Amino acid sequence: MSELNDLFRKRIGMPENETITFDTLDRLLDLTALAIPFENFCIIEERTSEITRQSVVEKILFRNEGGLCYELNSMLYFFLLENGFDANLIRGVVYKHDAGGYYTIGRTHATILLTHEGQTYLLDTGFGSNLPLKPVPLTGEAVSSRNGEFRIKKEQTEYGDYVLEMKLKHKDTDWRIGYTFDSRKLVTDVVELNEIQTIIARHELSPFNKSPLLTKLTERGNVTLTNSSFTQWMDGVMSKEEIDGERFKKLAKQYFGL
Structure with missing residues (x-):
């Protein structure tokens, strides 16, 4: 077992000898959400470092910090690869509900597409408290978890070809947009995520560089x-x-x- 695999399991409380299968991804996502917070301390304190596999491991598994989407989903992505899954990172654009449109500062959301038995699913552990806690199929079929209902619509937007919609438990009565993403534009190297970090840290319209x-x-x-x-x-x-x-x-x- 690799150091990353061992440390991640310890961080979320998953036994080191437990085999991760597609059917146990629900539990993996739930444990991850309970253990690792979504937080922007590094941005606020201006102590960001280049996004690499090692820097993400050091931040989340050695220093036991949380992170933003590009760190949390990178960590999960590395773990999925270590456990034999066919996974890819992709980028998306979050919907800004108070403005009635998508953020215009770039593709600043990083998330995961996983392929299993010919079907593609979205996995996300870096969307604040709006986490599906289950793989969401790109077929349009809704999934339910203790956090609400989630589905993905095939819809062409300015920034992608699919849209994640959600109906959070106790909060939403109707479906609302989470973000759009382009399933055809895979992140080929995590260094691409440094662009996201730069925008989030420096752009005047970034929602994460004003306060903790x-x-x-x-x-x-x-x-x-x-x-x-x-x-x-x-x-x-x-x-x-x-x-x-x-x-x-x-x-x-x-x-x-x-």
Whole structure:
């Protein structure tokens, strides 16, 4: 077993001798979502490094940090390859609901396409708290998990040929767009993801370079922390607390291990 394989299993709590099959990907995705937070500390603290296999391993598996989509899905991608899956990284564009359109700063979302028995599926562990927790087929068939319902429509957009739609549990009554992606444009080398990191870190319209944001799924919902508030969803009930800097540090440690 490789170091990456061993350390990733330890981080998410999966036995080192357990064989990962397509049928156990649901559990793998759930464990990953519970263990590794979506967070932008490196961006805010201006301590980013070049995205490579080793830098992602060091950040997530040695320093036990979280990350953004291009780090979290890269980590999962490497693990899937180590366990014999046919997986590829791709890039997408997130839908900005308050503006009624896709972000215009570039293809800043990184996610995974996996092929199994001739069928292609989307896997994503880097979309904040909007995680399917299951492989989502590109056939249009909806899948359900404890986080809601998810489906992929074949639809030509300015930025791709498919659209991920979601109906989050306790939050959405109708389907809404998550992001669009181009299934034909595979990431051939993770160094391509440095472009995403540069845009997210430097672009004035980036949503992740203004203030700290941490979010993670829990067994009963999710938690989200910013520098001014802590929001917790538990069994469909939301509670929100206004916080100060000292409280932020305590909550970041308590809920996110950071």
